[in-house]
Structure formats: structure tokens, C-alpha cells
Amino acid sequence: MEALKILGPSLFSSPTTVVGVVVLLIIIYFISVGASSRETGKEPPGPRPLPLLGNLLQLDLQRPYKTLCQLSREYGSVFTVYFGPKKVVVLAGYKTVKEALVNYADEFGDREISPIFDDLNKGHGIIFSNGETWKELRRFALTTLRDFGMGKRVAEEKILEECGHLIQMFENYKGKPFNTSRPINYATSNIISSIVYGSRFEYDDPQFRNLVGRANESISISGSSQIQLYNMFPRLVGWVKNRQVILKNAEMTIRDVKGLITKLKETLNPQTCRGLVDCFLNRKEKEEDSCGKDSQFTEENLIFTVTNLFSAGTDTTAATLRWGLLLMAKYPQIQDQVQEELARVVGSREVRVEDRKNLPYTDAVIHEIQRLANIVPMAIPHKTNRDVIFQGYFIKEGTTVFPLLTSVLYDESEWESPHTFNPSHFLDTEGKFIKRDAFLPFSAGRRVCLGESLAKMELFLFFTSLLQHFRFTPPPGVTEDELDLTPAVGFTIPPSPHELCAISRQ
């Protein structure tokens, strides 16, 4: 591109010269592609790319994971696709994804930081960092989340308290149809908020509503065609509207998060931590006293780790719960069986985590919701951190890698009926719950979801408490068949906008 600029407009005055330049570029391109594969061995196969555009014209930009699943039928479980000029290696199917992320955990364990996420994080925070920064932040976040009860009784209490608020919110609709999105997002957001800040927000707090609303909007439009194009051609299409919206949202969120952190600083006590922010600030002070400038406990890493946890922890769990309620309304016989089991095993008392082992059908339903909902269809892009030979193919250091989780959760050689909602996938012939290897909604390996056990606890307690209290149905005049299971467009994929009725059972 630089060369073209230098050659200047005079070069393009004749059509013959333009054609000549284009032919020359195509020849250079094919020679360079040919040379790199000769030097290094066989690269994964894939559809033939066009110069600059790559395979863009073949991709469904709204739902790229669908095109990638189709391509894997033709090119196998390790293949190459060009997103514009960007080369991506796709891993498809349970066996391949597991082998890459677990047996080659190190080689495939770095994060690809696409232009939009680079705009937002600049290498800070836990999701979009690599190397020492990521190692330290991940270790810190995991220990702190555990200290604040992730997977333990403290978190259980917090979630049960939030269930009470969510149930109250649903009661307010008095059985009339409503969009489940906001209340559910507020509830899941409050769990991560109370772990991070040490306290929950009221659902009518304007600052909280804006924080949740902006995170939601940004995650949704980061999967739009405009942003996909921006990631392919960042210099050409940086002006697109959706990027401006995401940047504006980030600016306002950072301002709010800084404000919340400042308030906590004013009342910080070095002996106790109310939440993750306090622990981070105390650690920051300690490291500043001892090791000075090499510390990862910086203001930027704090702000971005907080915003990363807030978005990763809210949207995903909320989207899964919304799929769950929608599927219950669509398949009332399955809802009957869940409610029958809850009534028989738990009765009218509060459901607790320890009830799970006695609720095999309900457990199977929740797993099947997660499998079919497939809310993070391509995981979060990875990158190879060194040259690697994988399944006989050469993959160069720094190559973007998509672990195609859709192809794992819908793998035809692993699931009896991959495309239907079938809780029996997780039940044996006696109705006991069975674990399935290909259940990887949280991905696997080094970058496996950090919030997995918290998310599982939330899904179980929110889902069962809601089903104890309410019967979920389509709005009057809409049949179960008419409830639409087409996912929305987004980086994570919630159901398309819809309304449901929550009829009180008490």
C-alpha cells in the first residue's frame, strides 16, 4: 500500500498500467505464498484466497462460525481461511480442538488481539494480554475469585440473595409478556460486581444500568459485519460507525470504573479486602514498596481486568439463562419434568448447590441448554506462540487460531442428535447424569474460561430458583412452535430479541 502511495497518481493515468500493476501484485502474492509453504512444509488446506480479499466473499460475516463449520466438511478438521489478508487456522471437531488446546496447550495458548480488542485494551487486562502480564493477572484473578468464594458457600449465598431480587423483578410483570434481557443481565452482573467491588448495585441505579447496557451493546456489535471488516482492514475502515460506538462506550465505562475505584481507595484498609479491587490495590502498594517498576499491578491492568471480568462474567451467563428460559417455554414437556423433579426432591424450600447431585434430570437439562446455546461459537481467538507441526501440518508462529467450539458442541461423531434439544445426551439408561467429553462450552487448556465454576453455580441456582417460582410460556397468541431459536448476531450469541411470560406458581 505504501509503495502505491509513493508511486503516485501519475502511474494510474493509463488503464494498461493499472492492469499491469494488478497482475504484478497477483504474481508477487502467489510467489510469496508458494515460497513460504515450500520453506516450511505442508500448511493446512483451505479454499483458494483472492489477493487482499482472501476468502471474504465466501464468509457469512454475521455468522462466520456457520461458514467455518461448512468449510470443515470439505477441508477437514485443521484448515486455513483468509479473513481478508489475515490468515486464520481453524480447528474443528472435538478430537482436534481438545488435542490442540490440551496436548499442545503451550503452543496454542496465546491470545490473538484483533484490532478492535487492541483499541480497547492495549495489551492490558486479563483476557487480551499475553506473556508475563497475562500469567500474573490470571494467577491473581483465580486466587482472588477463589478467596471470594467462587465454587464455594460464600458465592452460593450471594447468588441466592440475587435470585430473590430477580424473582421479585419477574413478579412485577404479573404474568404479562416481557423481554428477559435486562433483569437477567442485572442479576448476573451483580454477582461479578459483588466479587469485584465488594457490593451489589440496585437494579434502578442509573450508573449500573449504563455499565451493563454499554457492555451488552459493545459485545453484541463487536460481532457485527462492520467490526469484522474493521478487524480485516483496520487502516481502511477505522471510521465505521460501530467502532465509534464501541470506543465511546469504552471511554464512558472507563470513566465510571475509575470513579468506583477511587471511592474504594478512599476507604481502603490494608488488612482486609472487600473485593478483588481492594486486593489489587493492596498488592499494588506492596509491590511498589518492594520491586518498583516491573510490577503488573498497575492502574491500567486494574481498570481493564475489572472491565474484562464484568463483560465476560455478565453477558455469557445471562445469555445462557435466557436461552434456558426460552427453551423451557418452547418445550413445555421438558419444563414439566424439571418442575416435577424439583418439587419431588427439593419441595418448596430454597434450592442449594448440594441438591444438584439429586437432580440428574435438571442437571442434564442445564448442560443441554449450554450445549445447544453455544454462546461463544469460536471461543476467543488464540494465536500460536511458536512454529508448530500439528496433525502433520506446519503452522507458523503468530498465526491466528480459531478453536471452533460450535463444531465441538455439535460434533456429529460425539452427539446422538447434535442439532436438537435433547437432555438425554447427558443421561444414561437409568436416568443418571453422565458427563460428556465433548461438552466444552468453556473451551479447554491454558485459556479455559476463568469463571467456569462460578458460571456453573450461577446457572444452576438461577435456573432452578426461577423454575421453582414460575412457569415460562410464550406470550398469548404465540405458539410454542413459533418461538424462534435463531441466535442474535454478536461476539457471544444470545437468543434473538423475544418476550416470555413468567406465570407465578405460588
Ligand code: HEM
Ligand atoms: C456460561 C457462562 C460462560 C461461558 C460459556 C464462558 C465461556 C468462555 C470461553 C469459551 C472463553 C474463551 C476460552 C478460550 O480462549 O479458549 C472464556 C474466557 C474467559 N472467561 Fe468465561 N465464560 C462464562 C462465564 C464467565 C464468568 C462468570 C467469568 C467471570 C469470572 C468469566 C471470565 C472469563 C475470563 C477472564 C476469560 C479469559 C481467560 C484468559 O484469557 O485467560 N467467564 N469464557
